[in-house]
Amino acid sequence: MEDFLKFDGVTKQFGHLKAVDDVTLPINRGEIFSILGPSGCGKTTLLRMLAGFEAPDTGRILLAGEDITDQAPNVRKINTVFQTYALFPHMTVRENIAFGLKLRKLPKATIDQEVDKMLAMIQMEAHADKKPAQLSGGQKQRTAIARALVLKPSVLLLDEPLAALDLKLRQRMSLELSLIHDEVGITFVYVTHDQNEAMSISDHIAVMQNGKIEQVGTPAEIYEAPKSSFVAAFIGDTNFFDGTITRVLDSEYCEVEVPDLSKKLICFNDKKLVQGDSVHLSIRPEKFSISLDRPAENPRQNVLPAKVEDIVYQGDHTRYWVSIAEDWRVAVTRQHNRFLLDQRRITWGDQVFISWQADDSFMLEQYREKDEDLLQMPPQNVGEEVPGAAVTAPEPSDTSVAPADGQATGQEEASQQ
Ligand code: ATP
DSSP states (O other): OOEEEEEEEEEEEETTEEEEEEEEEEEETTOEEEEEOOTTSSHHHHHHHHHTSSOOSEEEEEETTEEOTTOOTTTSSEEEEETTOOOOTTSOHHHHHHHHHHHTTOOHHHHHHHHHHHHHHTTOGGGTTOOGGGSOHHHHHHHHHHHHHTTOOSEEEEESTTTTSOHHHHHHHHHHHHHHHHHHOOEEEEEESOHHHHHHHOSEEEEEETTEEEEEEOHHHHHHSOSBHHHHHHSSOOEEEEEEEEEEOSSSEEEEEOTTOSSOEEEEOTTOOOTTOEEEEEEOGGGOEEESSOOOOOTTEEEEEEEEEEEEEOSSEEEEEEEEETTEEEEEEEEOSSGGGOSSOOOTTOEEEEEEEGGGSEEOSBOOGGGGGGSOOOOSOTTOOOTTOOOOSOOOTTOOOOOTTOSOOOOOOOOOO
């Protein structure tokens, strides 16, 4: 697909700080493209350069093959929706949406028609005559989106547009945004630090850190095949294992020795490493199965004995921290597809087995020890009872083990113009 929008070697420096550092980023026509990263990584600066509010120090920005780097914001066919909504408080919803069209001096009948279309799309017809102060957060955000879209931009920039909303409303609005996107079909560039939001609405995600792009991919690529320890730890949660390849088994699998573990691990050798190479693995918590009984032998499966150190019940799943060696805890999640049916639930202090498929140990291209700080830590309240997890049932012969299918699948300014 053509690069509809492109950052080409873009750098922006504030004093000594490189807020955006040599970024080259192609974005397809009509997609929702998210820029995701921790606070201060340079997301907003990138977006502001796209909107024309900041000028790059070096590099170019191209839109549909045209170099727009030096174009004024009001000339670019790009509009922005800000987190703060930036609605005019003295105007009604209808007047807010109509504002940009009036500036363009379009005939009143055309303006009315376009605004009516937008009001229908955002399902705000009943609120058209209200002022922003009379609206909920979601209604204000919908109005801000309609005000930007009514101008028919080629690209809509959304800068943390849902950050001010509560969790449920954020989830609903992100779905609505996807529906609006399907209806208007233009390119959305979405900036967020919320990985769930980015995963649920994006066609592609660029993960940023320290002004640089760490990885670009579909949500599944970013989650399932992270290139760096930063991406693995920032998107979702994971466990890191460091080792050395001791044997290449065949064209697909290899054996890895990990210090402190009693057994060598079988891993999918997607990086085609050879004997003696060191390797950093990322294994997501939901890739593990946890069971009281040792799972049946399987040459492509790893099994390690472990001890349950901590448990957090989270409704749809439970998070376990289990020790697999001295001072080494790994995080394991188990979906509750049969929680109430379990005869013997796993509890604190249990000796268990964790097992995972060789293909689920993902080899990282880049590892930095400090990324371990991004991992979820076990809580301090070791020893508290998990709701409903009292071990009251006798030890039955059909002692419950982790179900084979019990794994999660991984899962300021007003608009210009
Ligand atoms: P957040 O999620 O917190 O909004 P961000 O990823 O959007 O963060 P930016 O706002 O792009 O990050 O800022 C990147 C870095 O550049 C930060 O260290 C910030 O302090 C700095 N910065 C941004 N704008 C300016 C400016 N106008 N002058 C000086 N420093 C700036």
